[in-house]
Amino acid sequence: MPPLLAAYSGNSEPVCPLAEPTLTTERIHGAGFDSLVNTKEELAAICQAIEAAGADALELRLGTFAFNEAQFINDVCFAGYGYDGTMSYGIAFDPKSNFQGILDSSHSGCGLIMGACRYVKQFVKIPVGGVVFMDPASAPDYFGQALNDDTLELIYVHRAVSNCDSEYANKLLENRIDGIRPCCRCLNCMGGPCRVNPTSAMGSIEAMPEGFEVPACDGSKKVMVIGGGPAGMEAARVCAECGYDVSLCEKSALGGLLDFAEMVKGKHESLSRLKNYLSHVLEVEGVNVVTGKEVDAAFAHEEKPDVVIVSTGSKRPGLAASGSSATPVIGVTDSLSAEIGNNMVAVLGFNAQTVDTAHYLTAQGKKVTIVSDEPEEAFGTGQSMMLDKFVEPVFLAAGGREQAEERRRWGSGAYTSFGVDITVPCDCVVDASNMVAGTSLADELSGDFDVVAVGDCPTPLNIQNAITTANLAARHC
Numbered sequence: 001m002p003p004l005l006a007a008y009s010g011n012s013e014p015v016c017p018l019a020e021p022t023l024t025t026e027r028i029h030g031a032g033f034d035s036l037v038n039t040k041e042e043l044a045a046i047c048q049a050i051e052a053a054g055a056d057a058l059e060l061r062l063g064t065f066a067f068n069e070a071q072f073i074n075d076v077c078f079a080g081y082g083y084d085g086t087m088s089y090g091i092a093f094d095p096k097s098n099f100q101g102i103l104d105s106s107h108s109g110c111g112l113i114m115g116a117c118r119y120v121k122q123f124v125k126i127p128v129g130g131v132v133f134m135d136p137a138s139a140p141d142y143f144g145q146a147l148n149d150d151t152l153e154l155i156y157v158h159r160a161v162s163n164c165d166s167e168y169a170n171k172l173l174e175n176r177i178d179g180i181r182p183c184c185r186c187l188n189c190m191g192g193p194c195r196v197n198p199t200s201a202m203g204s205i206e207a208m209p210e211g212f213e214v215p216a217c218d219g220s221k222k223v224m225v226i227g228g229g230p231a232g233m234e235a236a237r238v239c240a241e242c243g244y245d246v247s248l249c250e251k252s253a254l255g256g257l258l259d260f261a262e263m264v265k266g267k268h269e270s271l272s273r274l275k276n277y278l279s280h281v282l283e284v285e286g287v288n289v290v291t292g293k294e295v296d297a298a299f300a301h302e303e304k305p306d307v308v309i310v311s312t313g314s315k316r317p318g319l320a321a322s323g324s325s326a327t328p329v330i331g332v333t334d335s336l337s338a339e340i341g342n343n344m345v346a347v348l349g350f351n352a353q354t355v356d357t358a359h360y361l362t363a364q365g366k367k368v369t370i371v372s373d374e375p376e377e378a379f380g381t382g383q384s385m386m387l388d389k390f391v392e393p394v395f396l397a398a399g400g401r402e403q404a405e406e407r408r409r410w411g412s413g414a415y416t417s418f419g420v421d422i423t424v425p426c427d428c429v430v431d432a433s434n435m436v437a438g439t440s441l442a443d444e445l446s447g448d449f450d451v452v453a454v455g456d457c458p459t460p461l462n463i464q465n466a467i468t469t470a471n472l473a474a475r476h477c
């Protein structure tokens with residue numbers, strides 16, 4: 001074994017160097033070694049050199065020139081809901097049309113690098129594997145086929161194991177895919193707690209020293225969870241795993257805003273899998289789930305719970321101005337099903353829901369203006385740090401416009417805070433303004449019960465916050 005690789009391996013361990021080829025896009029294709037970007041032919045030559053130097057296996061990653069964050073291309077590229085320019089510097093939505101055609105975007109970016117593995121395997125004899133969101137649980141047939149047809153020999157699963165579910169491998173082997181807590185590719189973990197598993201975050205260690213395993217109890221508490229969104233389901237799951245007697249009441253169907261979020265964020269975030277996972281675990285843990293039941297104080301008194309966890313979500317305040325028949329104002333969740341026949345849409349707000357909805361509508365061909373009276377730095381509040389870096393330039397590049405610090409006067413015009421008239425042309429207004437706390441039921445019950453409000457109910461923000469606050473409250477209730 002050559003000295004350099006031997007030094008790393010201690011002469012006995014297998015060596016698997018991290019080959020992070022920065023593949024060129026069509027714009028700079030053929031720039032050569034000096035450009036620090038690699039063609040697929042150069043990638044093959046590099047991998048052959050690494051093999052000749054004594055490597056036992058290869059792990060292929062992906063980056064783009066001078067922009068390390070772009071190793072998450074498979075996540076952020078699909079966050080723009082499918083229009084070109086998502087990466088904000090010219091990379092097409094379908095990565096296969098760049099990168100000399102060796103990437104595979106057939107599964108929303110999951111397993112994107114498999115085509116590159118297939119290509120490299122023609123040139124080396126050592127096992128080849130890839131990372132770049134390899135998640136067999138989200139596409140078992142796709143990955144099974146790739147292993148069977150020798151596309152690759154190794155699958156490196158990172159975030160889905162290290163952050164989301166440390167039992168991932170065992171559950172996959174036992175075909176318990178419904179029980180795998182899915183990675184949503186939201187990139188909240190780049191600077192904050194994991195969206196789906198707050199116990200994996202450094203910041204949670206003090207609050208949750210016991211880790212993912214919840215503390216056992218004597219089983220004597222009766223817990224009523226009100227609200228079946230992600231916060232309510234997570235709270236019920238944790239309480240049930242603590243050993244409490246748990247019921248969950250939801251006035252409509254389980255999932256809360258997860259269905260809406262999946263629509264505007266796109267399928268790549270696997271939010272339907274998250275909903276199915278939480279529903280599945282509630283069933284496994286024996287939680288008494290009652291849907292179609294709106295809880296009031298009288299019902300709570302009948303049930304006599306020891307603890308009430310309220311996760312009924314937030315409220316949206318009324319608009320500062322009303323619409324007209326010519327310029328209707330519609331709610332953000334209604335905007336997905338409403339007939340917005342005309343092209344000009346103003347989306348009100350500056351939060352993550354606003355931005356996601358604006359992206360979604362832009363991808364549907366609407367001309368979107370985001371309008372808010374908040375300062376510029378509030379744009380994308382609640383969005384993960386990584387996605388936030390991409391969404392604003394992408395939105396603007398796609399022809400979207402923002403108008404901040406305005407008073408709203410739909411259909412006729414708007415004023416800046418400095419009193420300058422600005423007209424915002426629009427045929428329709430979508431109200432995605434900031435939500436406010438909706439704790440009236442929690443307040444009403446707090447005189448008679450041990451009550452804790454979680455998620456958007458006290459603090460409207462995002463799915464990550466909903467699950468984190470619910471998990472914490474439930475394990476300490």
Ligand code: SF4
Binds near residue numbers: 184189190
């Ligand atoms: S924060 Fe999001 S992307 Fe990161 S591991 Fe958790 S679910 Fe996956």
